[in-house]
Amino acid sequence: MPLDNVIEEIYEKGKEQVDSILKEAEKEAEKIIAEAKKEAEEILRKAREDAEKEAENLRRQEVSSVSLEMKRLFLNKQKELLESVFDLTKQRVREMGEEDRKKLLEELIKKNAQEGMVIYSRKEDENVVKEIISGLGKKVEYGGNVNCLGGIILEDSEEGIRINLTFDELLNQLFEQEMSEVSKILLGG
Numbered sequence: 081m082p083l084d085n086v087i088e089e090i091y092e093k094g095k096e097q098v099d100s101i102l103k104e105a106e107k108e109a110e111k112i113i114a115e116a117k118k119e120a121e122e123i124l125r126k127a128r129e130d131a132e133k134e135a136e137n138l139r140r141q142e143v144s145s146v147s148l149e150m151k152r153l154f155l156n157k158q159k160e161l162l163e164s165v166f167d168l169t170k171q172r173v174r175e176m177g178e179e180d181r182k183k184l185l186e187e188l189i190k191k192n193a194q195e196g197m198v199i200y201s202r203k204e205d206e207n208v209v210k211e212i213i214s215g216l217g218k219k220v221e222y223g224g225n226v227n228c229l230g231g232i233i234l235e236d237s238e239e240g241i242r243i244n245l246t247f248d249e250l251l252n253q254l255f256e257q258e259m260s261e262v263s264k265i266l267l268g269g
Contacts, residue, residue: 166255173229173247198223200233
């Protein structure tokens with residue numbers, strides 16, 4: 081029986097060693113699992129942060145893009161409105177009454193005509209311009225007709241000066257000035 085006791089003792093020691101190894105393995109497994117969970121939580125937290133940042137960046141880009149598009153649409157409408165007003169103004173100038181036209185021509189000539197200048201106008205205003213020139217008391221002569229909505233062109237060939245005060249030119253300058261403002265706004269200038 082002593083052999084049975086020895087076997088029993090070996091069996092018990094083996095069992096204790098197996099239990100000890102299993103306990104150590106369980107502890108090691110728990111440690112590995114805890115570290116893996118911790119790493120997984122960190123990866124998940126970082127991925128969530130990155131996703132939130134990316135979503136915020138996309139939202140900002142979308143808001144910025146929509147804002148820019150709205151500004152562009154608004155300015156295009158403003159441009160269309162300016163063009164419409166420009167066309168309407170040209171039409172009104174064409175239809176201007178003779179008295180108003182005469183007052184404008186008289187004002188342009190009196191303020192800008194200098195001794196020795198030659199004045200040009202549209203054919204329909206020729207008689208009015210000649211009448212205004214004759215009452216100036218300056219040596220200014222009528223030079224002929226130009227194709228325009230109205231207004232005058234003054235020329236001083238000795239000085240090499242040509243002043244375009246046609247209604248077409250004045251309206252174009254005003255329109256360009258307004259369009260320049262629209263472009264500055266549109267381009268952020």
